[in-house]
């Protein structure tokens with residue numbers, strides 16, 4: 001990352017490291033998740049279903065996000081703990097970092113997005129906040145539901161979310177941009193990594209493309225000085241050793257889904 005990017009992270013709450021991963025590395029990662037999907041459900045991590053309760057196929061039922069893939073995939077663990085991410089994260093946080101979670105989003109064509117929210121609403125890191133490393137695995141733009149951020153909100157407290165519109169968001173919570181601020185899209189290429197502050201308001205709209213997936217691998221990290229974190233998260237050093245942190249209150253998986261309909 002350039003010096004300017006580091007300043008942008010401080011100023012705006014986010015910055016992009018371009019081409020941090022090669023196309024070959026991203027191709028391998030995508031192949032891993034294609035194989036995982038083909039192999040079928042892994043309870044607690046990934047439970048795809050053929051169609052919704054009314055017989056229509058919700059693209060997110062067919063391709064749900066994978067939670068904590070680093071616990072079921074060696075390659076995902078290597079991505080989560082990658083030394084290139086570590087170097088940037090430790091510069092951004094100014095201390096040793098711990099990995100708190102991973103996720104993989106397939107976000108197929110037609111999939112709903114995730115309404116604007118703040119990650120630390122879920123992780124409840126104390127003191128301070130978390131940092132995300134959001135790795136683009138496809139070309140990511142407004143057409144396929146790319147990520148949007150509200151610059152400057154990283155300096156604000158956690159907002160009390162409103163209820164999201166279930167037609168456009170799979171997650172229940174919605175944080176409207178504060179007065180005078182607006183969400184801006186972040187356009188990315190495969191291998192680019194968006195780093196953002198855990199208090200930054202961000203989210204995504206539906207994937208309105210006809211045939212473009214919008215895959216991303218996401219890691220959330222905290223500083224070693226963290227005292228408490230939500231019970232859903234099991235922190236690891238960047239060498240992969242577990243670090244048990246006391247539990248904070250009010251935490252949950254990042255972006256609680258609207259109640260899922262029963263099996264078809």
Ligand SMILES: O=C(O)CCC(=O)C(=O)O
Nearest residue numbers: 105114119202203204218
């Ligand atoms: O990738 C997305 O669409 C949303 C991801 C997100 O907001 C998050 O990781 O907190």
